[in-house]
Amino acid sequence: MSDVTTTDLYEVTMAMSYLREDMRSPATFSLFVRGLPPGRGFLVAAGLEAALDFLSGYHVERQDVECFADALRRPARDLEPLLGLSFEGEVRAVPEGRVVFAGEPLLEVTASLPQAQLAETYLLNQLCHQTAVASKAARCVLAAAGRPVVDFSLRRTHGPWAGLQAARLGALTGFAGTSNVAAATALGVPASGTMAHSYIEAFPGEEDAFRAFARAHSGPVTFLVDTYDTEEGVRVAARVLTELRRGLGCAIRLDSGDLDALSRRARAVLDAAGLTDVRIVASGGLDEYGVDRLVRAGAPIDVYAVGTRVGVAADAPYLDAAYKLVEYDGRPMMKLSSAKVTDPGRKQVFRRPGQPDVIALAGERAPDSARPLLRTVMRGGRRTSAPDTWQDARGRFRDDLAGLPARARRIEDPEPVVPVRSEALQRLTASVRAGIEARLRATSAGTPVS
CATH class of the missing domain: 3.20.140.10 (nicotinate phosphoribosyltransferase)
Structure with missing residues (x-):
């Protein structure tokens, strides 16, 4: 058949x-x-x-x-x-x-x-x-106003094939990468990903998790900082990155809460630690409406990761x-x-x-x-x-x-x-x-x- x-x-x-x-x-x-x-x-x-x-x-x-x-x-x-x-x-x-x-x-x-x-x-x-x-993805690119947008939709799309299509359509409309390994390989687009909250929870504390992750990855790393207390997570990430002399190309990721306020506080902590090159990645239920509000508010977010709402064109x-x-x-x-x-x-x-x-x-x-x-x-x-x-x-x-x-x-x-x-x-x-x-x-x- x-x-x-x-x-x-x-x-x-x-x-x-x-x-x-x-x-x-x-x-x-x-x-x-x-x-x-x-x-x-x-x-x-x-x-x-x-x-x-x-x-x-x-x-x-x-x-x-x-x-x-x-x-x-x-x-x-x-x-x-x-x-x-x-x-x-x-x-x-x-x-x-x-x-x-x-x-x-x-x-x-x-x-x-x-x-x-x-x-x-x-x-x-x-x-x-x-x-x-594709039309939903295009609006995310517009809303980001030149900032990179990454596809995180695979786990919520209506099947693996739809996930592959979503990654391709994101690339087609200007996305910078995808979390979907199969799609990244098939399409020749950058694969992008960090860590889950479960990774942090599996270690005695955030600092242990961040150091272990950095030992496993010699290049730039992105630390997820909102598992427990976000501001404390940013401070811990800043300390680890400073001590390991990591900075350029590295990032922290905010995945919940008031992304505008948290990104401002995170930026202040990173800058005070001399980590002006460390980027802030935002995710967590975002689509073009959320991205647009954050961009117009002037939130110091460098990269937007969009998933569920975009992969299924929710609205x-x-x-x-x-x-x-x-x-x-x-x-x-x-x-x-x-x-x-x-x-x-x-x-x-x-x-x-x-x-x-x-x-x-x-x-x-x-x-x-x-x-x-x-x-x-x-x-x-x-x-x-x-x-x-x-x-x-x-x-x-x-x-x-x-x-x-x-x-x-x-x-x-x-x-x-x-x-x-x-x-x-x-x-x-x-x-x-x-x-x-x-x-x-x-x-x-x-x-x-x-």
Whole structure:
């Protein structure tokens, strides 16, 4: 059984019916976010590389057919039409790291209808989760205002794979490192970590623990100082570092309490001991809101470690995203459901300096000074280029962030940029809507529909 079976059952039932009815013409599905979550002024596109890996290896095997048959409680022979099905279509997408807004397609798939339909669940899963976490991480980078941010999320993410993704998305948006050893090794980012309170508790006292830790690590060390009395812990750490002639590159970590007040007192103790090079690391339930408050207050914190709230995008853990049919067999399609109306046709998004993005039809000419965001990343079921790297995505994110209006970058009460729709897209939408409504009226009146 392969990743092919990582899908919702109705994708399989629809694909079976399409094949039975010989509905194999090209279909285009558009994946987009309907609206930004509260507290978000922008999103960071992510998850595309995982999606392309999935599509590149998509092939329905015998075991997959048997799995589908078991789920449907039907004989395996009924699912035989799916056997051997692969993804042979085209994908146009916004590259990872780009800043995006509500309504803009993150990805469009064009393939035979059964192929395009079966891809839906996995693509939504990857792009939604990773875009949500990347957007949260990006806000932490903004809040830190140039100070290093480190990923400490692994122990609280929803599984090891999600932890690896969180570390990658942190690196993509500008984090300085991760506590996740597997991720650090796989991604080539610095591994970062100190010690737990249990380590301190295992020794007769803090000084014994700090000295033992320093004996085990000849380079710079970071001492966790808030196991018992934080201010006393800082004094003990300062004494040990001074006596061992350690300083440059070393740090203390504050993990609880009033981080603003404690960091000020800790800084005073360290400076009085001549340890001006010893940094202060803060952790303990932080996300962009906590980091922003500390930075604006002027707390003398040098490094921020963020974990739980960021790794699970706690305040906005999901995106209201959709994967909708916008064209089939050359005919534009749209949905008219209340509050869920979609625009028909294949799309392109044009980014204009200092102006809102334009959501247009795929064949439209770019406005003056505008750049298209969607590019062809897969053709004939194969990637059009080598897999993208998180370093490439990080460069795109940095450039896009620099061009983002200040109101959208705010941590508190951001105002998202609202894209506009091209005149051609508006005309097509009105025309398709009118045609659908005419057919509905004719059907309701019992008039034959041509």
